[in-house]
Amino acid sequence: MSDSTVLGLLQTESHNEDSMAIDAVSTLEMCRIMNNADATVAPAVQTCVPEIARTIDLIVDRVRKGGRVMYIGAGTSGRLGVLDASEIPPTFSAPYSQFIALIAGGDTAIRRATEGAEDSTTLSITDLEAIAPPLSFVDTLIGIAASGRTPYVLSGLSHCRDILGMLTVGISCVQPSAMRGRAECLIECLVGPEIITGSTRMKAGTATKMILNMISTGVMVRIGKTHGNLMVDVKSSNNKLVDRARRIFRTVLPTTILPDIEIDSLMASCGGSVKVALVVEKLRCSIADARMRLEKSGGVLRDAWYSDTSLQNPTEDPTRPRLVLCIDAGGTKCTAVIASRDGIQARAEAGPCNFVTLGHDSAISAISTVIKRAVDLLPDALRPQQAPLSLPLTQSFFAAVWIGGAGLDRPADVDTVRSRISRMLALSDPSTVLITNDAALLSSAIIDNRAATTTNTQTKTGVVLIAGTGSLAYSFSITSAQRQLTITPLARAGGWGYLLGDEGSAFSIGREAIRRALAHRDSGLPPTELHKAIADHFGCNTVGAIISAVYAPNQFQEKTASVPFFPDPKLRIASLCRGVFKAAFPDHPSPPDPEALSIVREAATSAAGTVRQLLHDSTRLNPANSALILGGALGQMAPYREVIVQRLEEMGMVFARVDSIGDAAGCAVDLLVSKFLSE
Template sequence: MDLTTLGSLQTEAVNARTGNIDRIPTIDLCRVINAEDHQVAASVTPFLPQIAEAIDAVAVRVRRGGRVVYVGAGTSGRLGILDASEIPPTFAALPSQFIGLIAGGDAAIRRAQEGAEDSVSQGEADLAALQLDAALDSVIGIAASGRTPYVLGCMAFAKRIGCLTIGVACASPSAMSRSGDVDIMLSPLPGPEVVTGSTRLKAGTATKLVLNMLSTGTMIRIGKTYGNMMVDLVASNEKLKQRSRNILRRLSERCHSMDDSELDALLTKCNRSVKLSLLVAESGLTVDECQRDLDAVGGVLAKALKHRNCTSKSKIQNSGKRQFILSIDGGATKSAAVIVDEAGNVVGRGKAGACNLTDGQNIEQAVNTLVIAAQGAMEEARITPSSVASCFKAVWIGLAGIDRNRFREILTPKLQDAFGVSGEALRLTNDVDLLAGAMIQHAEVRSAVVVIAGTGSVAMRYEWDAQQQHPGRVARSGGWGHLLGDEGGGYAIGLQALKSAMSALEERRLGLRSLPLEPLHRAVLDRLGCGVSDGKGIDLVGEILVGHQETNIKVRIASLAEVVLNLSSTDEITKRIVEEQVKQLVETTVGRLIHPGCSGFTASEQTGLLLSGSLLGHDEYRKVFLQHLEAHFAYVEHIREAAVVGAQSLTVVEVKEKHNRVT
């Protein structure tokens, strides 16, 4: 069966729960539909990380004037047009920035245009007519089945010219998800429709939920709200003037006691901008000063108010001098940026979405993610001017997957342009290498083993290079990926928990088990959103695994490790899983590196041990790990923030170099 047929079967699946819906009382009919609708929101939940990534990616483009183009056919096209049409009046956004395209043109909004959705070339032509700017514009393709030719044509064109592409479908895998034309794929699976194939129902609702979250999140991120109030409002008519007065009185103590004439005078002085009026009223500064503050934080009022109200931290004037060091840890779940000053003090932190090149993320998207993380750190540090290309004298970026597929060669010139540094001032390495930067704090110990246990697991040995003044990797063990190994990692632990739960459910279905489900099994069902019952009607393979994207399956299974660890101190099944997995990690992955015959071997007594990753950050896991570790190391250090270690190690190196130049 090819993928397009599979996508069709998913959206055309027959719902066994509604087979008699035409023969039951109307009130029961309503209850059945309502019960089916309850599944829709839960189908979106597994994709929250991807939606968050999409919001961050779109927001940085919209803030710079980029357009968002929704494309679809039929119900999907109408939902896209609805979202594009509602954003400008709701958030005072420019209508020209949000565009909805539907197969068959505007006539298809009210009446279906037969055959319009079947044209790939028309999709390409409609997008070409918009003269897209690849560096700024984003395209959201919507198709319940994930295979609509018009939408596939749009996505292929957008990807070909380099736009950010986001896909929304209610089938997976689908022609869209496997096309290679989608940067971020969102595939909620709400299940078979009440009326077979009527995707305007649950699939339509799921699509609307995703689009609501995407557009609302983007508007919040670019500063259109303060709290949950729409403050990016221009008082252009009497209704909006009164709404503006109400918002000012509600949000500002100083405006609360003002009469209408005083509020109107304030609004007039601030070009009728509610956001600017609030900042002027609360800070007591001039309109120009407040406008500069808003511009410096991307128009986000909360950040501008926080900065003006924070007396313990003054603004850092960069004044054109590159005095800061930036380090970014780009991993499989998030990117964390840290800025330190010349003394090694952390002055700002920022976060952005995942940045793992081996998970299919394109180069441009990776650079955007890193820039967003750096900008977040700069905003917290209150560094002005706000260009990432003019602040840093040294940058260390550690990226998951950078050692493969010529990624380093392709990425280096783009990062040089983005951050304004080159040569030795830009260090681009594997994310694990950041952790080895901690070796500089233990100058007397020349060797270290780094062990990471997160979604996966890996161990590496480093030797300090005195000439280059940074650690050099001499041996690696493990890190094969979740399909081949990664013993002791979150996926491996989660997989064992899932297998245990599936075995228990199958035994109940076969009548071989009468005892209640174990705490672990109930916790697994709850985490996966199946609900907790006797388990007899739950098919984990059919309802949870089949149809999800591969990367999403990995993340969902790995998330079960937290369930296991939380129960491991009291539950025998979970305790056994943790013990077995940690033992494999210590004896096999770490054991190879500390074997006397291993390449680059140094005795453990002359070697440091650096631990990191979400699992090794868990007290129970770390305790079991250290109990199994028989070797005695020169020191053991648990590292929570790799980016901090990277940035501070660069600071120490710089101090040493200055000292050597003086002497």
């Protein structure tokens, strides 16, 4: 029987009676004919599903051992193989070497048919032998030929099965096909005659694409490239896939509070891997730990999540120096302190870091900057091996970290910042990442390290009063033990801002001084020396001009002011506090200015009243066994502090201990050392 006769007997070459007059019908009817024909393809593929499933399972066993999947075909069949192989890497982040497609005639044939190439019985062997590294028994060859008889494909199947011992799969749209005996798995999908006789790019091509989709997708699912039906191994190579990666992240972790920019940042730090990012975020582990968990679980996300939680990070060097880090992320500057058992090893500063007024991204950027600066100042023996420091870290460098951030009061903000800091510093244990507002750093002084043991669990209570530009007070309960520190805010008083409060602050002292000077002037009395000093402070010749200097400083100035210009009205008024204190407590033997002294004592009384508001429930906090910690610039001034303590004693509230802390980060880092670096 001649080749022409054999071809004529193939199902793909027979005539389709439904389309015999396709050139004579309307365009609408022509489309209906084609659509009706296409509707028969899915049922035809359905009959092949059992063999397709067997094929997937056999391929998966080989791929898990490092095997590759080869497609080989000619014409439309070859192009469909190229299409499917090229779509796997960006969809599932598979290596380009995992799915490889060969087409008769080479890559040129993808766009332009190469005459005679599909009839060669040696060209496919040449193409297969050119693959590097050489093919082996763990690889798979999928031969694609709608007619089931293409010589280029058949010779390739025979070579791989008989010579190399590879798994071979045949896909055709005829039955029986010449692939029998050459392919261990044979998928013969009978779609019937084409609308255009012999044009196997139509129904046969559609069926082939569906089968290839099932095989490649099924293999990827089985080796853990998806979580449910989500492409957790998607490669974010364009804007559409970047957006899809974000949506996948949110769908898999619906409780995440990370905004898009932070998800993008996390995935970028994980090398673009959505799967690694999901492990890091869910388990709060380091990137290196996440990768190791995925490797141990065979790439299956669900297994990585619930694998042995005692798994240790192999990249962590147990002999390296152990350090702790504390950052006072204040509204005017950001201070980082790094300490070891031998004390503070480095200190650095960066710009403002208010999480509310600046936003999380700017605040985190300032924190990143100050960490790098501090690490650069460490002694050589304590520095990490990678220099300069690159964030996020790939392995843990700090035993514990405490970030006290201005504006970090809302639980949602605290959780977000903890997540970002944990990833930045590769800290997988949430108990080693303390995120509080900046006032809580001062609460570290509630635990007296000079008297405290490092092994016994102890709970202490106290009040932190911050008297600086503004004022507020917190009460805290601190439970500490070895490698454990729990800081619990009990209550808050004040902190309303200068428009509504800030009594007992530098601002309130400056404002009261201005009020008294203006009231004195309104009464027709001559200015005192204090009032003249206030006018000089603002660059005014008279007390009456102070109003214009306060409200419109850019438009009014009679002479050079005695202090630098502050654009913020709160800071302009608060800057007057220093002059009032100088008058109330002069350095020279001169007597104190009575009005200035009255203003300071009145402010101290207000500050004491703020503290008193936190002491109404002695069952939660009893001054007799609690500490009073004063912070802020005014809290460091002994005369002011003494007045506050005196007023509290007059109210019957005597604290067991009173301390003033000028270095919040330094004090807090000492507590971290005692709790996380003790033997």
